[in-house]
Amino acid sequence: MTDITRFTRRAALGVAAMAAATLALPGAAQAEYDFSGQTVEWIIPFGTGGGSDTWARFNAPFLSRHLPGNPTVAVVNEPGGGSTRGTNLFAARAQADGLTILGTSGSTQFPYLLGDPRVRYEYQDWSVVMVGPTGGVAYTSPSTGISSVEEIADLQGQRLTYASQGATSLDLVPMLAFRLLGLDVNYVFGFGGRGDGRLAFERGETNIDYQTSSAFINNVTPLVEEGTAIPLMSWGVLDEEGNPQRDPTFPDLPILEEVYEMVHGEAPSGDLYEAYKAFNTAGFAAQKMVVLPTGASDELVEVYRQAWRDVFADPEYQATVTDALGEYGQVTDAAAEALFRAGTNIGDSVRQMVVDMLQDEYNVRLGD
Incomplete structure (x- = not known):
């Protein structure tokens, strides 16, 4: 159970x-x-x-x-x-x-x-x-030079590429997570779905991605087994008090909060983290x-x-x-x-920060 x-x-x-x-x-x-x-x-x-x-x-x-x-x-x-x-x-x-x-x-x-x-x-x-x-899992390519999440700090300073449906879609959750971790990610917008994003990853056109839990289990696990995908973290679940916990579907994978502490040496905080929590809850938990x-x-x-x-x-x-x-x-x-x-x-203030980020950095205006 x-x-x-x-x-x-x-x-x-x-x-x-x-x-x-x-x-x-x-x-x-x-x-x-x-x-x-x-x-x-x-x-x-x-x-x-x-x-x-x-x-x-x-x-x-x-x-x-x-x-x-x-x-x-x-x-x-x-x-x-x-x-x-x-x-x-x-x-x-x-x-x-x-x-x-x-x-x-x-x-x-x-x-x-x-x-x-x-x-x-x-x-x-x-x-x-x-x-x-529901849940989701982020993963990267071994072409980045890392072989496990313990080496995720080595992704900092690299130019990563992600195939996105759009900045206001569920892809906003990984965008905020990668930003918290200090990763430099180029988002290529306009993909029709996460399945299209995974195919771009498999073709080597991108080197970081996420899939919902069922899609990860069915379509990305074979890539992990053959060594062409490296799991990084899950989006986790919430306990009765609303605290983030590891996803029971992926108990061996850390959640963003653990990875952040691994990279930065302290727990995440501030408006950016509050934004991540809000949209992670609304999009997954x-x-x-x-x-x-x-x-x-x-x-x-x-x-x-x-x-x-x-x-x-x-x-x-x-x-x-x-x-x-x-x-x-x-x-x-x-x-x-x-x-x-x-x-x-x-x-x-958290909402306005995200709206400003979308407009200033990705030229996304709400309602367009």
């Missing part, structure tokens, strides 16, 4: 015990809401076939099974604007009747955190009912969220959280989720609330 799984179960059991000790809210809420014969639209602000679509389509039948009345849960794709289009539509139109929910991703959180003018939604007006984390719209009642929130508790306890779900979504346990209740807060809040 992974640390994340233990975290998930402890959180769920703790909240259940608190509820039982106070009000019998779950039963009352279940009685009030009956979705028999209705359709719940699960808005996914991305196209079909991507990670968010895959995540939602795996979860949807289980959610249908465990909501009162077993409604049809239909995934509705509303792509555009880097996910802001569909999210804006949800914010403007969704009624608080339980028949419309939204699935967000790091690509939805990032424009919000950056103050992108395309954003017409406010996370703090919504109620989170589930959060799904709290990457995917299920939220209810503005005005959702406490009873409706409890209905959905109870449904997710039942999903997580479903034997069929437990038997299939790892193959479908990886090792990272999805969470509800207090655990989801903590990740939601961490992934949707950033200090004004």
Whole structure:
């Protein structure tokens, strides 16, 4: 059992015990809401076939099974604007009747955190009912002259090249990490996805890269085994108190905080590190969220959280989720609330520092 799984179960059991000790809210809420014969639209602000679509389509039948009345849960794709289009539509139109929910991703959180003018939604007006984390691993080429992460300081002073989807995509996390470590990285923007970035690495066009956990396991591990990729660090996970910990999928890999101390001899701090933490949480530790719209009642929130508790306890779900979504346990209740807060809040000075960095160094203007 992974640390994340233990975290998930402890959180769920703790909240259940608190509820039982106070009000019998779950039963009352279940009685009030009956979705028999209705359709719940699960808005996914991305196209079909991507990670968010895959995540939602795996979860949807289980959610249908465990909501009162077993409604049809239909995934509705509303792509555009880097996910802001569909999210804006949800914010403007969704009624608080339980028949419309939204699935967000790091690509939805990032424009919000950056103050992108395309954003017409406010996370703090919504109620989170589930959060799904993921992870990622950074690696480099042996052509840099290093053979392990212990030699990462030798990357300083070298000109490194990275194939990027864009400075406001999830690639912002490795950009901030490499900057913290003092690495000189040339970002080549415009790649269609992380898969394209990996292929550029394999062709020798770049010499530093990152992949999400599943892509690293499936596509980069063979490169590690043949000696053409050197793992550097994972992005880690958060514990119950929000502290960074090693990723249970990659327990032998250090996280950025450990590597920073290895290079600089002290723990990271300051606005740049605060920015890294904020975007790492929004992009990975709290990457995917299920939220209810503005005005959702406490009873409706409890209905959905109870449904997710039942999903997580479903034997069929437990038997299939790892193959479908990886090792990272999805969470509800207090655990989801903590990740939601961490992934949707950033200090004004930290935000402005990142916005200025994107504009001054990469000619990126938000909303363009």
